[in-house]
Amino acid sequence: MAFHEPAIGNQYAVNRAIPLKRYAVIGNPIEHSRSPFIHELFARQTGLAITYEKIKAPLDRFETTVREFFAQGGQGLNVTVPFKEEAFALANPNLTPRARLAAAVNTLWMDKGNLHGCNTDGVGLLNDLLRLGHSPKDKEILLIGAGGAARGVVFPLLEAGCARLRIINRSPERALTLHRHLVEQLPDLSPRLSCGSLADAGGPWDMVINATSSSLGQAAPDLPGNLYKPVSLAYDMVYGGQATPFMRQAAEQGAQTVADGLGMLVGQAAASFAIWHDATPDMEAVLTALRQQLRAH
Known part of the structure; x- marks a missing residue:
């Protein structure tokens, strides 16, 4: 998907007379999130007056925290680990088709007094894979993880025409649960799907995607x-100023190309921004600015 809006700060000015609308990202942990930086740049591009903050919700108080946010005038929430599946349940039955297929939600908003949910992770990932020159079409893909992040991307990868998708997880039961959900929703996908434990990764693969949060803990998944x-991509949904543990592991094991999830982060944020504001920001400009910020720290 190409975007052709003006570069940051060039042609839009925020009207300070407009009351600031409140948005946030909610998760636990949340300190690492760059979403405020991204959405503030999007708003500057498009002349919108917003605030965007981080909210660390207690693990047992996600629903309460969400309801308090919207009761206090909040307009929209991005949802990150470990709450995407809880967000799905909370926004039901007002879910977009993408969210319903994923059974996970990363974008929440209110409409006519009802909470609505969407999942923009798959759009963000596909945009970034294409940017990197690695289309999923006809590729054999290994997906590590079976939580909310993985749920958001499985259908988009399959719809993009991947030849085979194997889901592996530290707890193989979770991988099997996700596999069953996928087959129940779209039985025709069954021949291209398989699942197992980390030790049952199989291979070799054209693309290996780490959808776990292992790199946040400075560890790589325990993979064979x-x-x-020979021509392969290792993609970590986690991002940072330097190569993640998974990226380093993949390079040592022979991956030709390694990439972090910064482009996916910007892509899913742009899709959320479009839902909330009906405006399309310039992703490339923000990705460049964000990468520069990370390297500076």
Whole structure:
């Protein structure tokens, strides 16, 4: 998807007379999130007056925290680990088709007094894979993880025409649960799907995507060798100023290209921004600014 809006700060000015609308990202942990930086740049591009903050919700008080946010005038929430599946349940039955297929939500908003949910993770990932020159079409893909992040991308990867998708997880039961959900929703996908434990990764693969949060804990998943074809991509949904543990592991094991999830983060944020504001921001400009910020720190 191409975007052709003006570069940051060039042609839009925020009207300070307009009351600031409140948005936030909610998760636990949340300190690492760059979403406020991204959405503030999007708002500057498009002349919108907003505030965007981080909210660390207690693990047992996600629903209460969300309801308090909207009761106090909040307009929209991005949802990150570990709450995407809880957000799905909370926004039901007002879910977009993408959210319903994923059974996970990363974008919440109110409409006519009702909470609505969407999942923009898949759009963000696909945009970034294409930017990197690695279309999923006809590729054999290994997906590590079976939580909310994985749920958001499985259908988009399959719809993009991947030849085979295997889901593995530290707890193979969770991988099996996700596999069953996928087949129940779209039985025709069954021949291209499989699942198992981390030790049952199989391979080699054209693409290996880490949808776990292991890199946040400065660890790589416990994976076997022989995962990568000669021309292959290892993609970590986690991002940082330097290569993540998964990226370093993949490079040592033979992945030709390694990438972090910064482009996916910006892409899913742009899709959320469009839902809330009906405006399309310039993703490339924000991605460049964000990468520069991370490297500076």
